[in-house]
Amino acid sequence: MLCNGGGYLLLTFLTDYRFGLFRSVPFPVHGWLDLLTGIGLLAAPWLFDFEAGSAERNLTWALGYRS
Structure with missing residues (x-):
């Protein structure tokens, strides 16, 4: 999940909006x-064969649903 968080932070810094530092990624591309990312997180339990009811499955679903 650190990769996902770090990637999101990098995308935030690169996006062309108020908090963007480099403003090279158009806002629609960010969206x-x-x-x-949300679709990938929702699909992760099947892609990685997470055990039913496991913390990993619940976390990826919660993060994917929030995205």
């Missing part, structure tokens, strides 16, 4: 990447 699409958020959507793809």
